[in-house]
Amino acid sequence: MAQETDLKIAVLIDADNVSSVKIESILDEVKRYGIPSIKRIYADWTKSHVAGWKEPLLTHAITPIQQYSYTSGKNSSDSALIIDAMDILHGQQVDGFTIVSSDSDFTRLAVRLRESGKMVIGVGEKKTPKPFIAACDKFIYIEILDKEAAVRSQAKEKPVPEAAATAGKATKQIGQGAQAYEPIDRETIDLLKATVNDVADEGGWAPLAAIGTLINKRRPDFDPRVYGFSKLSPLFKSLSAYFDVEEKSTEKTKIKHVYIKIKEPQKPNRGKTKQLTQS
Structure with missing residues (x-):
């Protein structure tokens, strides 16, 4: 094939x-x-x-x-x-x-x-x-x-060492200018959560490749670059308040596989709350 x-x-x-x-x-x-x-x-x-x-x-x-x-x-x-x-x-x-x-x-x-x-x-x-x-x-x-194209154009105008060091800065500057990237809204986060949940195993971990495939089926126009990220992995890493990201590699191939898990909300410490109430 x-x-x-x-x-x-x-x-x-x-x-x-x-x-x-x-x-x-x-x-x-x-x-x-x-x-x-x-x-x-x-x-x-x-x-x-x-x-x-x-x-x-x-x-x-x-x-x-x-x-x-x-x-x-x-x-x-x-x-x-x-x-x-x-x-x-x-x-x-x-x-x-x-x-x-x-x-x-x-x-x-x-x-x-x-x-x-x-x-x-x-x-x-x-x-x-x-x-x-x-x-x-x-x-x-x-x-x-x-x-x-604008980011690449800025990088080409700089000397090679400086271009490599400031590639991220160029992206950020363009994002803050007239071509600002879209913010990650609640609808997008809900889409990501629902997709992770649908492809996750019993432990709650979902392979990034399967997440990307399902998102494209649900939203053909979904693209991490809309939000200023080159790929899906750094997008998830930026949402650390909502997701855990883990990279695993096999011993033979050393190929890294990325897995995503919905972060569970932190439960309040009831013991400390009780002590504060009594005091």
Whole structure:
């Protein structure tokens, strides 16, 4: 069976819903899940607003698909993308699809692709309607990729030793600026607690890998990077008031496995309370 990173993914881009300056970060993100074996982008290329795509298309070997706007106010590119997706589904060997758009019109397409056993990754802005997000196996916000690109850009501008030492500071500074990270709210903590509880063993410990898998099933748009953490493990470590984190490694492989447990609330010391009352 092919490894997850060996999965062949068709990347279909709605040019009317994404800026050309975002494409490098988007493709880098897709490569975390597999190989973008098909890369197509849809637009009416006679329009001036897509002129900025020429250089990125050449750099990243993306095939532009021309679709004229037959009627004013109607986005015919959506139909062309959907038709191509179905052709690829039935005619070419791919393991999944990435739909780059913030448009809810692709909700039914995502549902249909998943019904056929294909992985569906959505990439769009935070304005993306919830039905399209829920229809995907995984949904990635472009705003998160922008923040990561900004951190990398800051690191590149510094000398190597200093960049390594201040990488965390750069992330913090960006988080405090105009691109502030979201706070971890009660809804998120409740989601984490419920997920840990559902996959925990009799002792209450849950493997981090199983937690991550279940969270993605429940919330396709859940991403630790929204809160300023690169991965799920440091997110849990930051919530030490709610969770215990333990790392274990096998003697043979020395591979570390992370386990999470919901921290039990501390019980008040009744003996001390009684003594204080009597005194």
